[in-house]
Every structure is written in C-alpha cells, then in structure tokens.
Amino acid sequence: xxxxxxxxxxxxxxxxxxxxxxxxxxxxxxxxxxxxxxxxxxxxxxxxxxxxxxxxxxxxxxxxxxxxxxxxxxxxxxxxxxxxxxxxxxxxxxxxxxxxxxxxxxxxxxxxxxxxxxxxxxxxxxxxxxxxxxxxxxxxxxxxxxxxxxxxxxxxxxxxxxxxxxxxxxxxxxxxxxxxxxxxxxxxxxxxxxxxxxxxxxxxxxxxxxxxxxxxxxxxxxxxxxxxxxxxxxxxxxxxxxxxxxxxxxxxxxxxxxxxxxxxxxxxxxxxxxxxxxxxxxxxxxxxxxxxxxxxxxxxxxxxxxxxxxxxxxxxxxxxxxxxxxxxxxxxxxxxxxxxxxxxxxxxxxxxxxxxxxxxxxxxxxxxxxxxxxxxxxxxxxxxx
Amino acid sequence: xxxxxxxxxxxxxxxxxxxxxxxxxxxxxxxxxxxxxxxxxxxxxxxxxxxxxxxxxxxxxxxxxxxxxxxxxxxxxxxxxxxxxxxxxxxxxxxxxxxxxxxxxxxxxxxxxxxxxxxxxxxxxxxxxxxxxxxxxxxxxxxxxxxxxxxxxxxxxxxxxxxxxxxxxxxxxxxxxxxxxxxxxxxxxxxxxxxxxxxxxxxxxxxxxxxxxxxxxxxxxxxxxxxxxxxxxxxxxxxxxxxxxxxxxxxxxxxxxxxxxxxxxxxxxxxxxxxxxxxxxxxxxxxxxxxxxxxxxxxxxxxxxxxxxxxxxxxxxxxxxxxxxxxxxxxxxxxxxxxxxxxxxxxxxxxxxxxxxxxxxxxxxxxxxxxxxxxxxxxxxxxxx
Numbered sequence: 001x002x003x004x005x006x007x008x009x010x011x012x013x014x015x016x017x018x019x020x021x022x023x024x025x026x027x028x029x030x031x032x033x034x035x036x037x038x039x040x041x042x043x044x045x046x047x048x049x050x051x052x053x054x055x056x057x058x059x060x061x062x063x064x065x066x067x068x069x070x071x072x073x074x075x076x077x078x079x080x081x082x083x084x085x086x087x088x089x090x091x092x093x094x095x096x097x098x099x100x101x102x103x104x105x106x107x108x109x110x111x112x113x114x115x116x117x118x119x120x121x122x123x124x125x126x127x128x129x130x131x132x133x134x135x136x137x138x139x140x141x142x143x144x145x146x147x148x149x150x151x152x153x154x155x156x157x158x159x160x161x162x163x164x165x166x167x168x169x170x171x172x173x174x175x176x177x178x179x180x181x182x183x184x185x186x187x188x189x190x191x192x193x194x195x196x197x198x199x200x201x202x203x204x205x206x207x208x209x210x211x212x213x214x215x216x217x218x219x220x221x222x223x224x225x226x227x228x229x230x231x232x233x234x235x236x237x238x239x240x241x242x243x244x245x246x247x248x249x250x251x252x253x254x255x256x257x258x259x260x261x262x263x264x265x266x267x268x269x270x271x272x273x274x275x276x277x278x279x280x281x282x283x284x285x286x287x288x289x290x291x292x293x294x295x296x297x298x299x300x301x302x303x304x305x306x307x308x309x310x311x312x313x314x315x316x317x318x319x320x321x322x323x324x325x326x327x328x329x330x331x332x333x334x335x336x337x338x339x340x341x342x343x344x345x346x347x348x349x350x351x352x353x354x355x356x357x358x359x360x361x362x363x364x365x366x367x368x369x370x371x372x373x374x375x376x377x378x379x380x381x382x383x384x385x
Numbered sequence: 386x387x388x389x390x391x392x393x394x395x396x397x398x399x400x401x402x403x404x405x406x407x408x409x410x411x412x413x414x415x416x417x418x419x420x421x422x423x424x425x426x427x428x429x430x431x432x433x434x435x436x437x438x439x440x441x442x443x444x445x446x447x448x449x450x451x452x453x454x455x456x457x458x459x460x461x462x463x464x465x466x467x468x469x470x471x472x473x474x475x476x477x478x479x480x481x482x483x484x485x486x487x488x489x490x491x492x493x494x495x496x497x498x499x500x501x502x503x504x505x506x507x508x509x510x511x512x513x514x515x516x517x518x519x520x521x522x523x524x525x526x527x528x529x530x531x532x533x534x535x536x537x538x539x540x541x542x543x544x545x546x547x548x549x550x551x552x553x554x555x556x557x558x559x560x561x562x563x564x565x566x567x568x569x570x571x572x573x574x575x576x577x578x579x580x581x582x583x584x585x586x587x588x589x590x591x592x593x594x595x596x597x598x599x600x601x602x603x604x605x606x607x608x609x610x611x612x613x614x615x616x617x618x619x620x621x622x623x624x625x626x627x628x629x630x631x632x633x634x635x636x637x638x639x640x641x642x643x644x645x646x647x648x649x650x651x652x653x654x655x656x657x658x659x660x661x662x663x664x665x666x667x668x669x670x671x672x673x674x675x676x677x678x679x680x681x682x683x684x685x686x687x688x689x690x691x692x693x694x695x696x697x698x699x700x701x702x703x704x705x706x707x708x709x710x711x712x713x714x715x716x717x718x719x720x721x722x723x724x725x726x727x728x729x730x731x732x733x734x735x736x737x738x739x740x741x742x743x744x745x746x747x748x749x750x751x752x753x754x755x756x757x758x759x760x761x762x763x764x765x766x767x768x769x770x
Contacts, residue, residue: 030641129641189626189649190618196650197614199643200657201586204607222589229582230615233575238710241574247680254678256415256514258584258670262677264574265581272585285643292647293639295632325623325710 015042015065017108018142022117026103026110026138032128036117039142040101040108041065044084045092047148053384054096054148056139058156058163061287062228062279064107067099073278079361082368089371094384095152100142102135102163104287106280109138113214113280123282125211130286132159132294136166140174150174152382153375157181157360158327159287162294165307165335168344169296172311177378179371181319181360184331185304185338186295191326194234195288198227202281211282224281225272232271237323237356297338304334305341315381316346317374319367326357347374400427400450402493403527407502411488411495411523417513421502424527425486425493426450429469430477432533438769439481439533441524443541443548446672447613447664449492452484458663464746467753474756479769480537485527487520487548489672491665494523498599498665508667510596515671517544517679521551525559535559537767538760542566542745543712544672547679550692550720553729554681557696562763564756566704566745569716570689570723571680576711579619580673583612587666596667609666610657617656622708622741682723689719690726700766701731702759704745704752711742732759 018039020026025035042065047054057067057080068084070077084090090097101109104127112127119126143151154164154175161183168178184191202208205223209216233241245264260266300306316339320332329350339346351366353359360367403424405411410420427450432439442452442465453469455462469475475482486494489512497512504511528536539549539560546568553563569576587593590608594601618626630649645651685691701724705717714735724731736751738744745752 125643129639186632188623189630189632189647190621190623192632192647193614193618193626193649193653196645196647196653197611197618200607200614200654201589201611203643204586204590204611206591222585226582226586226589226611229578229585233578233582236575238573238575238713241578245574247571247574247577254514258510258588258674260581262574262577262581264578268578268581269585289643328623 014044016040018145020141020145024141026134026141028128028134029131030128034103034110034128036110037103037138037141038108038110038114039138040105041142042067042069042099044068044090044097045095047096047146048384051148052150052152052382053094054098054143054146054151055090055153055155056143056151056167057090057097057099058135058139058154058160059099059102060156060158060160061231061291062275063160064105065099065101066107067097071278074274082363083371089368089375090155094379098143098146100139102287103138104130104135104283104290106283111280112211112282112286122212122214124214125282127282127286129289129293131290132162132166133170135290136163136170139163139167140171143174150176152384153177153179153378155179155181156183158183158357159291162291162296165296168311168314168316169299169307172314175314176382177315177317177374179317179319179374180332180335181367182321182324182327182332182357183335184327185297185307185335187292188331192292194230195292197230199285199288201226201230202285208281211285213281219276220281221273221276224276224279224284225269227284228275228279229268229272232268234326235356235358237325237354239323239354240356243354304338308339308342308344312343314344315378316344317370318346318348319370320350321355321357321359321364322350322352323354324357324359399429401425403530405526405530409526411519411526413513413519414516415513419488419495419513421495422488422523422526423493423495423499424523425490426527427452427454427484429453429475429482430480432481432531433769436533437535437537437767438479439483439528439531439536440475440538440540441528441536441552442475442482442484443520443524443539443545444484444487445541445543445545446616446676447660448545449490450484450486451492452482456663459659467748468756474753474760475540479764483528483531485524487672488523489515489520489668489675491668496665497596497667497671507597507599509599510667512667512671514674514678516675517547517551518555520675521548521555524548524552525556528559535561537769538562538564538763540564540566541568543568543742544676547676547681550681553696553699553701554684554692557699560699561767562700562702562759564702564704564759565717565720566752567706567709567712567717567742568720569712570682570692570720572677573716577677579615580677582615583673584670586611586615587670593666596670598666604661605666606661609661609664609669610654612669613660613664614653614657617653619711620741620743622710622739624708624739625741628739689723693724693727693729697728699729700763701729702755703731703733704755705735706740706742706744706749707735707737708739709742709744
C-alpha cells in the first residue's frame with residue numbers, strides 16, 4: 001500500500017512506502033544527499049482531529065517497521081506486538097502509532113540495497129554513510145509530510161532509544177515526550193569492537209564481493225550469520241543463557257566432532273541463519289556504523305546536557321535493565337544526569353531482570369507497567385483521552 | 386633441539402620435541418588413540434638432585450610452550466616472561482620450569498596440522514576431538530618420561546588453570562601444589578556461545594576447505610582473524626577498553642566509510658591479523674572444543690568436590706580478577722567451595738583490577754605478590770631452597 005497524500009485518519013492498520021520527490025532530498029550529516037528518498041512505514045490506529053495523538057516508535061539495529069503486524073518475510077508477529085493493542089501501553093484506539101524503517105535499512109526505506117537512480121544499480125558501498133541523526137531527519141520529513149506538527153511520544157529501545165534522544169536534541173519543539181529504553185548517549189569502545197567483529201565477518205565473506213553482491217547474484221550469508229551470532233550473545237545476559245541452556249546437549253552424549261553438541265550452539269546457529277533471510281548484509285554494515293558514530297554530546301562540545309537544553313518542556317522516561325551489559329544502567333544514568341543538568345523533567349527506572357539487553361522485547365511486566373504509567377500520565381498532561 | 390633421554394639437569398634454557406614411540410599412544414577420552422605422540426616443550430632452570438623442584442606451567446587457548454623465551458614466529462618475549470627470572474615467582478635458579486604445547490596445538494605437539502603417519506597427510510578434521518584431560522594425560526606422560534615423580538607445582542591461567550584443576554583430579558599423587566588463575570570448573574553457556582561464533586567464522590571461510598586447507602595450499606586467515614577478534618573482546622573488560630581506547634579516532638575526523646575510524650577497531654584488526662601468522666585454524670577449532678567440553682564435575686556425578694577428594698594433600702591457590710567476565714570470580718568461588726568441601730587446603734584471592742580476563746598476562750603487582758607468597762610458602766613446606 002502506498003500513501004502519498006495526507007494520512008487517512010480512519011485507517012486501522014496502515015502503512016506502505018512514502019516517496020519523496022527527488023527535489024526533496026534527505027540531507028545527511030556526511031554532507032551527501034539522498035534522493036529520491038523512500039520511507040517504508042507502518043501505522044496503527046487513527047490520527048485524532050487535533051493531530052495530537054501520534055506516537056513514533058523507533059526500531060533497533062535489526063528491527064523494522066513491522067512493529068505489531070505479521071512480518072512479511074518471517075510470518076512472525078511484530079517485534080513489539082505485545083505492547084500494541086487495546087488496553088496496552090500503545091493503544092491504537094487512543095494513539096496513532098507510526099513505525100518507520102530507518103534510512104539505510106532494507107525493508108522499504110532507501111538503503112544500500114535500493115536502486116541508485118543515477119546508475120540503475122543497487123547502491124552497495126556507494127550508499128553514503130548515515131548517522132542516527134540522519135535516521136531521525138528522515139522520520140521528521142515523514143511526520144511533517146503526514147501533517148503532524150507534534151508527536152505525543154517518541155519511543156524506542158536500544159538504537160531506537162538513541163533515535164528518541166536525537167529527536168529531543170534536534171526537534172524538541174516537535175515532541176511532547178520521550179521514552180528511551182536500554183540505550184546510551186554514545187557507543188562505547190566495547191560496543192564498537194563487537195560491531196567491528198560483525199562487519200569484518202561480513203566483509204570476509206567472498207560473496208560480499210566488495211559490497212556489490214546483489215549485482216553478482218550472491219549474498220554473504222555466512223558472514224552475516226556470524227555477525228548476527230556474535231551480536232546476539234551481547235543481547236542476552238550470561239545468567240539468561242545459563243538458565244535457558246546451561247550445558248544442555250542436543251542429543252544424548254557428545255558428538256566428539258563439530259556438530260552443534262550444545263543447545264546454545266544450535267540456538268545461536270539458528271539466530272544466524274534465520275537472520276540472513278530477512279536482512280541485507282550491507283544494511284548491517286551501514287546501521288552498525290551509524291551506531292558506532294553515535295555520540296550525542298560530540299555536537300555540543302562534549303557536554304551531553306547541552307544537547308537537551310532546548311528540550312526542557314519535553315517529558316522524559318529513561319529505562320534500563322539490570323542485566324543489560326551492552327547498554328548497561330550506567331549509560332542510562334549518564335543520560336538522566338544530563339537531562340537533569342539541562343533541567344528536563346525525567347523519570348528513570350532500572351528494571352531488575354536477568355534477561356539482558358533483549359528484555360525490552362520480552363515479557364517483562366514492570367516494563368509494561370512503567371510504560372503504561374508514564375504514557376498515561378503524559379496523555380492526561382497532553383489532554384488526550 | 387630434541388631431547389629424548391632423561392632431561393639434562395644442567396640446562397639453563399632447554400626444550401625441544403619429545404617423541405614417544407608409536408607403541409606408547411596417547412589414550413584419549415573419546416576412545417581414540419593418538420600415535421606417535423610428539424610434545425613440543427620448553428624448560429627453564431635445572432632439575433635438582435631430589436627431582437622435587439619441577440614446576441609445570443600450562444598455557445591458555447592461544448598460548449604455547451614459549452613461556453619465557455622469544456617466540457620463534459613473532460619474535461616477541463614469552464607470554465609469561467615477567468613471571469620467570471631470578472627473584473621472580475618462577476625462578477630458574479630455584480625451579481625447573483616446564484611448559485608444554487597442548488595436544489591439539491600447533492607449536493610442536495601433535496595436532497590437526499601434524500602429519501598423520503597412517504596417511505602421510507595432515508590430520509585436518511580426521512584428528513580426534515580432544516579434552517582438557519587428554520592434554521593433561523599427555524603432560525603426565527612427558528613428566529614421567531623426564532623421570533619426575535612429583536611436580537612441585539602445576540600453574541596456569543584460563544585454560545591453563547583448567548589443566549591445573551584436571552591434574553588435581555587425575556594425578557593428585559603426582560603434584561604438591563596447584564595455582565589456578567582466572568579459570569572455571571566448567572564452560573558456561575556464554576563461553577560456549579562465544580567459541581561457537583569463532584568456529585563458525587573459521588568454517589565459513591571458503592579457504593577452510595572442510596578442514597583440509599593445508600593440502601589445498603591455502604589458509605582460512607580471514608575466518609580465523611574474525612574468530613580471534615570476537616574472542617579478544619572477551620579477554621578485556623569494558624572499562625579497560627574504554628580507558629585504553631574510548632572513542633579515540635585513528636585520524637582527525639571520521640572517514641565516513643568502513644576503514645578503521647576508531648582506535649579500538651584498528652587494535653582489534655591487528656589482534657586478528659597477527660594471530661593468523663602464528664596459529665593454526667584447525668587447532669583453534671579443536672582447542673575451543675576441548676574447552677567447551679570441559680566440565681570437571683561431570684565425571685563425578687555432577688559433584689565438583691568429589692573431583693578433589695583424592696587431592697586432600699595438595700595445596701591450592703585459586704585467583705580471580707574482579708573485572709573478568711569470561712571466567713568471573715563466581716566461577717572461582719565455585720571451585721573454592723568444592724575444594725573446601727573436599728577438605729583441600731585452599732587459598733583464594735580476588736584481585737581488584739579493571740583489566741579483565743587478560744590481567745594474568747599483564748602488569749598486576751598483586752598477582753606477582755600472591756604467586757610469590759604462595760610458591761614461597763609451598764617451597765618451605767616442600768623443603769626447597
């Protein structure tokens with residue numbers, strides 16, 4: 001479905017590809033421009049008459065716009081299905097929920113697998129390096145095109161949380177509230193290191209073809225699978241892995257070979273091989289690069305609070321998970337300290353869980369309750385419902 | 386240099402390749418036998434007249450026998466050079482120090498790159514899967530062949546510490562003391578997961594050739610480098626990475642590409658590429674497999690203390706590092722609890738450091754002092770010096 005005009009206020013479940021004309025390029029932090037820009041997006045619920053109930057949900061590294069609807073490739077439920085529905089924190093009966101595929105992605109938004117209009121070939125490595133701010137700039141173009149002046153909330157976990165923070169820095173006047181879950185204001189050396197392993201795994205695959213694999217009719221599936229496996233470990237906690245798998249075997253006894261003996265090996269291999277069915281390897285390179293480049297304070301003389309000075313009227317909710325070692329609670333505390341320093345109204349909670357970073361996808365009742373409570377309070381303040 | 390007879394008591398720095406006849410195979414846990422067995426080893430100092438001053442140092446996953454002598458490939462000092470020398474914890478003037486390359490290794494001990502006498506070709510994947518107990522059994526053969534009845538100490542960090550524990554379980558009557566540093570009595574699900582990523586990276590490299598790369602005249606260098614990069618992150622702490630590298634750039638400004646922008650990327654790439662010069666990819670598969678299979682309690686009905694019941698007369702020193710997340714202190718505490726349960730005399734210390742698992746290679750004064758103190762006390766008890 002393609003929607004090019006003002007959004008239909010009565011669509012229950014909508015979305016499609018928003019196409020900006022070549023005359024409206026996306027200006028990138030690198031200095032390059034991307035045109036024509038297409039944005040793949042999904043919507044849930046309807047925009048109210050005042051256009052005050054729009055919620056933007058930002059996805060994480062490996063996510064996409066299929067927030068709460070069946071994924072067209074995997075056939076699985078949306079990645080945050082459990083948060084969206086009547087009576088849930090994101091309620092299509094009350095909110096107009098928007099989720100866009102990020103720039104550089106591979107699910108409908110312009111990315112390295114898209115056709116470069118100048119050449120008629122996939123961009124590949126000629127795609128410009130993008131940043132979190134570029135992703136947000138593209139979202140802002142879409143929101144404006146939809147005729148929405150102010151978002152009731154920008155919400156995201158992990159890379160989605162970084163986008164939410166970037167919204168607060170770049171477009172504070174366009175947002176009412178921000179929920180930032182399990183994120184950080186800048187990528188640490190260890191975060192960069194893990195991403196570099198993944199990129200090297202992809203680029204080591206001869207089927208990567210210097211990034212031009214689509215033209216060659218192949219895909220660096222093995223390299224991308226290894227990258228996903230390495231990353232996936234960082235999404236879980238040691239305790240969760242131990243609880244789920246321990247040293248449990250696949251079969252009775254050891255194989256005395258290199259088959260998957262342990263259940264955790266088999267699980268990880270599955271994570272790798274299933275990922276390559278739905279994700280583009282070059283997108284993985286570009287999005288991890290955007291994450292590594294992310295350092296919100298850098299544009300403000302290294303003082304994170306300065307990034308939020310214009311966001312004093314925005315209400316923030318910052319959440320972390322106690323067992324998240326990818327974006328540990330200390331990173332969220334740094335964000336909260338900066339928000340407080342800037343005089344922003346900020347709620348913060350560390351949710352006790354052994355599920356690690358991926359807890360924000362999982363059944364974590366305190367997360368539901370906290371989101372429900374924060375968004376409910378903001379809805380009252382905003383005069384919604 | 387090859388030494389086949391009883392060891393020369395007057396050699397200052399010795400070593401070579403110990404060749405066992407085919408009639409003395411190494412019996413493996415898998416049920417297979419390895420013959421003829423060769424063991425690459427180094428010695429420092431001289432065996433005393435009572436043959437009571439021998440210390441066996443066991444190396445870690447990527448180590449070898451070049452404990453305190455220039456590495457023949459890299460030209461770098463031995464991996465524990467700082468611990469070996471006059472007045473140091475391991476003193477060639479007082480100790481006869483032995484370090485052997487493990488079975489499955491690639492520095493002189495029989496491993497997958499060795500020629501299989503039955504075929505005249507490198508073993509490759511026809512090499513049998515080996516275990517930590519197999520490594521120790523080979524060391525015990527060497528010690529016996531050297532005419533040494535009792536080792537004054539068996540010492541090791543990481544996989545070396547696991548070998549030291551295995552010595553205590555299998556040959557308690559042949560050892561006087563054990564130092565186990567930054568190790569665990571079994572590999573956790575997370576440990577297995579990281580190793581599986583490394584193995585998949587190697588096996589994804591087309592130059593791996595199903596393990597027969599030597600015959601094909603190629604080497605899976607890219608895959609092995611990725612495996613090493615992923616593993617190397619686990620050897621450091623987040624704090625150490627942040628302190629050493631943070632978000633420091635290689636050059637002024639970002640490249641807006643996929644070159645190594647950040648110093649941590651460049652460092653990690655160097656770790657990967659330099660590793661492939663000195664390590665065999667199949668050895669990496671076999672040794673990581675041995676580590677994953679390691680579960681000392683498994684042979685004792687799951688009760689770790691039972692593994693140490695026969696080691697009541699052995700003195701133990703167990704050390705961990707506070708920032709080691711590969712083999713965290715909790716793993717060492719489990720070992721200590723089991724040793725105490727078995728009635729073994731045990732010293733334990735957690736050394737406060739932000740250097741992570743690799744602290745046992747690094748300048749960590751408390752480690753030096755603790756080793757010096759423990760070995761000094763044991764020397765007195767043993768009537769040495």
